[in-house]
Amino acid sequence: MGAFLTVSELSRRDAAARVQALAETGTDPGYVGDGEPPGSPEDLVNDVRDSGTRQLTARDLIGLWGWKRRTSDVTDLVDQHLAGLGLRVDPHFTDVQLDGLVTVSAEGSTGLGEGIRDQDRGDDQQAPPNADGPRDRDLTWRIGNLPFVREVVTVRMSDALSQAITPMIEHGFSQLPVVDHNDVLRGVVTWD
Template sequence: MAEVELDEVGELGDQLPSGAGAFLKTVKHKKPQTIAVREFLGFWGYKRRGASIVRVIERALAQRGLTSSPEIVKADYYGDVTILDRRDLAEDADLEIGWPISSVLDVEKELIAVGPDESLIAVETLMVMHDFSQIPVLSKTGRDLYGSVTWKSIARWSGERSEGTARQAMDANSHSAQSSENLLDHIENIIKYEYLYIRDPSNMYVGILTATDLAQSFHSTSGPFIKIGEIESRLRVIVNELPLPVIQQAKQPTDQSRQINDASDLTFGEYVRIIQNPEHWDQLRLPFDRATVVKNLEEVNQIRNDVMHFRPNLDGQTTSAIDRCLNWLRVSRSK
């Protein structure tokens, strides 16, 4: 992560980079500002949109009565995002729905390509070295896609291997999409053809999304989703050991419409509220340090929204907090 100069300190104690602070000060009611996603992330010294940095940015915006359109996490990584006053949100006509393809790309991974006149032996060497099933054949500008050399297209070519070129052995029927397009619209073709080349808004080819990438993305998101479900189930069992009046008191006093019959009617935040109470903690007789457990539960509560909405780009800090929570919950009743 690049070092950034810190300037402002927000209400929650977050130090705001000076570049971000200067930019956000230009955003006024009825005067939104548009900025490249990569430039905006760069204020914080980041390239990736992990869950932790997204929360930091969203918190910085919320503290100033601002928001983004689309959400930072849903914006095309190679495109722009508009930062605006929350009061202007209802008037904004450019709200986007769905996940852009760039949200699941490894943006730090360079797209390796070959020119049409590259020797077939050189192409095969690159494919073996990088464990590729296909490699794009691009123009020098990186904006013209001629086709793909695949192991299947090499097998179909009947010429002399030592004299062949990428152009001669390639499959001209390659598949591509803009980085801003909805990922869901392309999943069927990615599975069918096994890959999809990605273009940024300038039509420069910047990445490839394979069926394997899709599977890994699904696993990295669905895994935490399933673990959060287990955490909630285990917390429910623990909290249900308390008297019903105690469980019912966890509800916000202003929430009159919701009826609480047992712990299953509580929110995750209400589980945290119960457990952080020293008296309730003593009643539960959990064999751990209360402050450490509560801090961990507060971490998980923060990231739960990302996980339950299947936001991509969950980072190591996020998954680590979930795993730590499961570790103590799984042994809480075995001691």
């Protein structure tokens, strides 16, 4: 459900209807837009052409071009590719968490799929970048951008420093959380 608060509205991804269906039938019906992501940018264009829009996660969208992280370079490249294909994304894929949904639709003034036809003809011309230039984006890394971690490796305040070094080397960690006897975060051990 993605809720971090004690009391929160179940509004994302049809959560309220899904919880009700789970209570009544024991089965999660999924949410609108749930399903396998397109296999390629060309498949995305076909989906938008057939249905008018296509929902997918920001992670799946950038994954169409082989990316897993939203660096500024990746964001600009994906924006250029989308513009070249005649597609736009709402909300922008940097405005949501990686597993947040975005809706891809046809750009009003550009012919849908022009970039794909240009590639098929073998033209050496690239699609022009967005005339407005890159839009202001928040590229800050947040906890929500990280994949879900099932087990956090920690050390206790009373442990010897050598007990922190071993897991840091084994897992390639640059730092390790230090917790008290109640597993409350009290600090961090770093190589520095």
